[in-house]
Amino acid sequence: MIQIDKYKCDFCGTCVSVCPHDAIELSETTLEIDPVTCTECMNCVKACPLHVLSEEPVHAE
Amino acid sequence: MQNKYDVIVVGAGPAGSTAARVAAQKGCSVLMLEKDREVGMPVRCGEAVGEKGIKKVLNLQDRWIANKIDAVRLIAPNGDVVNVAHNEIGYVLHRKIFDYDLAMMAADAGVHVVTKAYVYGLVIEDGVVKGVKVKHLGKEYTLHAKIVIGADGVESRVGRWAGLKTHVRMKDIESCAQVTVGNISVDRRYCDFYFSDDIAPGGYLWVFPKGPNAANIGLGIAGHKVNSKAAIDYLNEFIDKKFPNAAKLITVAGGVPCAPYMDNIFASGLMLVGDAAHQANPISGGGIIQAILAAEIAGEEAAAAIKESDVSEKRLAQYEKRWFEKGGQNHIRAYRLKEVAYKLTDEDLNKTAEKINKVRPEKRTIISIFKVALFNHPKYIPDILKVFMPAKGSSS
Structure with a gap:
């Protein structure tokens, strides 16, 4: 799952623009990623100018 | 905020304000919705x-x-x-003042403006965009329009909701x-x-x-x-x-x-303008002038289409056709130029700078700089030639 650091986010929308699945919802001061639609392609993580997004490490069962 | 307008514009940047103003000047009732609390802020631009x-x-x-x-x-x-x-x-520029004034000009032309209005979906009936769904101060509203203009920036989703593939590679x-x-x-x-x-x-x-x-x-x-x-x-x-x-x-x-020319910037009842339509110059990233030029056309076409009671995809294609004539060729060339520029290494750039500085300052135009780059890097000649080849016609 992609994690959002809401304290770093500037709500600029760069992540939304590169999301091929339209999984990101951005209003004035909120950013949400729909875990169902998201395929973790990492586009948003790479394109973010501020290191807001990261992939949560996958824990072994 | 009424629940019915001729035109609803999503986004109050230079593209949105211009499209809204022109449509209102041509006699349309227009609502412009801005998700942020203040038009013109924050400024995300080199200005x-x-x-x-x-x-x-x-x-x-x-x-x-x-x-x-x-x-x-x-x-x-x-x-x-x-x-x-x-x-x-x-x-x-002071974009903060610039954007505010453009919105004020729209307001003076009769445009209703609502800030803190977050559009979260479209009203689509039989494949035709008929309005927007908006959240404002904790309440949800469904607003109807004959034409929706998406000026919602690089993060645009308005087009996607209507089935246009507008995400950026x-x-x-x-x-x-x-x-x-x-x-x-x-x-x-x-x-x-x-x-x-x-x-x-x-x-x-x-x-x-x-x-x-x-x-x-x-x-x-x-x-x-x-x-x-x-x-x-x-x-x-x-x-x-x-x-x-x-x-x-x-x-x-x-x-x-900084994307290729986009021709899918319209659908039945919908037009996209500015960054939402990838109209920024792909080599410089500058987008203000193109946004305003395209938005003027979109505003005019919206008003004309409404007068003719025809907001079909076919009718609104006229907007893309006119925009292509005005800015399409330039955009296509600029994108090809960007693809060449991507190939230049730091060493290529250093050599080009050294050579160009031997040219008299008054002759150092952007074009002459490219000529120097070309002469010094013959491997890029095919790419550069491509830049100056005529661009193909638009989708229509």
Whole structure:
């Protein structure tokens, strides 16, 4: 799952623009990623100018 | 806010305000919705415009201008400075005031404006866009319109909801960070562009003076060239090194679509303008002039289509056709140029700068710089030739 650091986010929308699945919802001061639609392609993580997004490490069962 | 308008515009940047104003001037009832609390803020922009471009689209107001620029300087990776001939004068704007005034001009033309209005979906009936769903102050509203104009920026979703594929490819997004700084010393006559893989891979860094002690400084890096460092890291490194005492009064992030010409910018009952339609110049990233030019056409076509009671995809294709005639060729050439520029290594750029500095300053135009680059790097000749080949017609 992609994690959002809401304290770093500037709500600029760069992540939304590169999301091929339209999984990101951005209003004035909120950013949400729909875990169902998201395929973790990492586009948003790479394109973010501020290191807001990261992939949560996958824990072994 | 009524629940029915001729035209609803989503987004109150230069594209949205212009489309809204023109449609209202042509007799439409228009509502413009802005998700933020204030039009014009935050400013996610380098704020520089060429004099010819801005004067072509607007009656330039003194209060929009922070600084007048005499010339452009290009800084090569090795630090060599190329002074470009003084044929491209321009301005560094106060975008905050500029955007606010454009929205005010729309309001004066009769446009209703609502801020803190978040559009979260479209009303679509039988494949025709008929309005928007909006959240405002905790309440949800369904508003109807004959035509919706999406001016919702790089993060545009309005087009996607109507089935248009408008997401930006990684190689076509510039991931940007920008600061407005004080307590620095700059030569206010020049806009500086720094090119280097160390400073801004796949993009450039700009220093646009807003006065003798202040500047808009920012950079963009190409999405596919991002590694562990983000745009903000590159920017902080540059400022720490070059302007260690700078006071950062504003820090913002942003994305710029530097993408191929987009022709799918309309659907039944819908048009896209500005960054939402990827109309920014793909080589410079500048988008204000194109946004205004396209939005004027969109506003006119919206009003005309409504008068004819025909908002079909076929009718609104006229908008794309006219936009292609006005800006399409340029856009296609600029994108090809960007593809060549991507191939130039830091070493190529250093050599080009060295050669161009042997040309007399008054002859150093952007075109002559490309000629020099061409003569020195024959391997790029096929790519450069492609740049100047006529662009194919639009989709229509």
